[in-house]
Amino acid sequence: MTAEIISTGAYVPEKTVTNDDLAKVMDTNDEWIRTRTGIGERHIADEEFPAEEKGFLLALGACRKAIENAEARPEGEKASFREKNDIDLVIVATSTPDFSFPATACRLQEALGLERAGAFDMSLACTGFIAALSVADAYIRSGVYKNILVVGVDVLSRLIDWSDRGTAVLFGDGAGAAILSASSGESGIIKTVLHSAGSGDKALYSKAMYFNEADKACMAMDGKRVYDFAVRKTPEVIREAAEAGKCEEIKYYILHQANIRIIEAVSKRLKEPMDKFPHNIERYGNTSGASIPIMLDELVREGKISRGDMLCFAGFGAGLAYGAVLLKY
Numbered sequence: 001m002t003a004e005i006i007s008t009g010a011y012v013p014e015k016t017v018t019n020d021d022l023a024k025v026m027d028t029n030d031e032w033i034r035t036r037t038g039i040g041e042r043h044i045a046d047e048e049f050p051a052e053e054k055g056f057l058l059a060l061g062a063c064r065k066a067i068e069n070a071e072a073r074p075e076g077e078k079a080s081f082r083e084k085n086d087i088d089l090v091i092v093a094t095s096t097p098d099f100s101f102p103a104t105a106c107r108l109q110e111a112l113g114l115e116r117a118g119a120f121d122m123s124l125a126c127t128g129f130i131a132a133l134s135v136a137d138a139y140i141r142s143g144v145y146k147n148i149l150v151v152g153v154d155v156l157s158r159l160i161d162w163s164d165r166g167t168a169v170l171f172g173d174g175a176g177a178a179i180l181s182a183s184s185g186e187s188g189i190i191k192t193v194l195h196s197a198g199s200g201d202k203a204l205y206s207k208a209m210y211f212n213e214a215d216k217a218c219m220a221m222d223g224k225r226v227y228d229f230a231v232r233k234t235p236e237v238i239r240e241a242a243e244a245g246k247c248e249e250i251k252y253y254i255l256h257q258a259n260i261r262i263i264e265a266v267s268k269r270l271k272e273p274m275d276k277f278p279h280n281i282e283r284y285g286n287t288s289g290a291s292i293p294i295m296l297d298e299l300v301r302e303g304k305i306s307r308g309d310m311l312c313f314a315g316f317g318a319g320l321a322y323g324a325v326l327l328k329y
């Protein structure tokens with residue numbers, strides 16, 4: 001039994017903030033941001049969302065699309081999942097939840113009317129979606145559950161220190177979702193790998209959100225350290241997931257979208273061409289736990305991924321955590 005991705009969905013706030021917009025409020029410019037990061041603009045959840053529902057509403061938008069897409073599959077493709085009430089579990093990967101409790105996953109379970117689903121949140125920052133996939137894979141592989149809705153959602157704009165131009169220009173808000181379903185066919189997750197390299201409390205951190213009111217605790221980052229870590233560890237974990245000699249079978253490496261230079265460096269180190277590394281950081285910035293499922297959904301929508309394609313997802317970030325998932329789509 002394997003866990004197959006049967007559908008995806010993504011949702012970002014309408015409001016975009018361009019590099020030129022940022023240059024009006026801080027000492028930066030479009031040229032610096034583009035050449036150092038590849039980012040052109042990002043989506044930000046501002047007043048269009050009630051303050052206490054930003055993460056929930058972004059996630060809800062992504063989940064609705066993933067469910068719609070799963071239910072719209074041809075009858076012949078429907079095995080374990082036929083309709084939304086077949087969902088057994090909702091797992092949300094987020095580091096910026098609207099509430100400490102209840103979990104965002106519980107709010108989604110109610111709003112989506114998933115009558116029999118359990119629900120919980122997980123937190124592993126930019127590696128969160130990879131971690132959630134590995135948990136969902138284990139549940140399905142062991143036969144505990146058949147259908148799991150996995151969501152990556154983050155509202156990083158909540159944690160941005162707008163006086164720190166070194167971090168403020170990097171991040172955006174968004175959500176991506178995927179439905180994993182038990183399959184006895186060819187498709188499914190082949191291997192998941194998760195690691196933690198330590199030192200994350202110095203290189204990249206944000207205090208828990210309940211501290212923010214008092215001391216405006218925002219994210220802080222040692223950019224060079226995180227960059228070096230990502231460039232070193234991401235190729236390693238991809239090789240571990242793909243095992244020796246399997247890289248040429250991979251159609252796309254869907255990497256966490258943190259910096260185009262990180263993606264280029266990973267491509268170079270793996271000696272794999274850049275056209276195997278799709279990127280949309282230009283339009284979204286770093287959306288943390290949402291970046292991999294948003295990229296995946298875009299490729300699916302554009303018809304660039306077909307059943308049977310070998311894919312490798314890789315995430316890295318605060319922790320310092322990193323991980324990869326190898327799968328046949």
Ligand code: COA
Pocket residue numbers: 027028029032033036037126165166167169221222223224226227258259286316317318
């Ligand atoms: N606009 C203009 N100048 C900026 C700037 C901005 N937004 N941010 C920093 N600078 C300045 C710095 O102050 C520094 O000026 P100085 O030389 O006068 O001191 C100069 O640009 C170079 O800064 P530096 O930090 O050395 O740049 P860099 O090439 O290391 O790039 C990052 C900075 C953040 C883009 C890069 O380190 C990075 O991407 N790191 C990984 C971050 C990441 O991905 N985090 C999330 C992981 S999930």
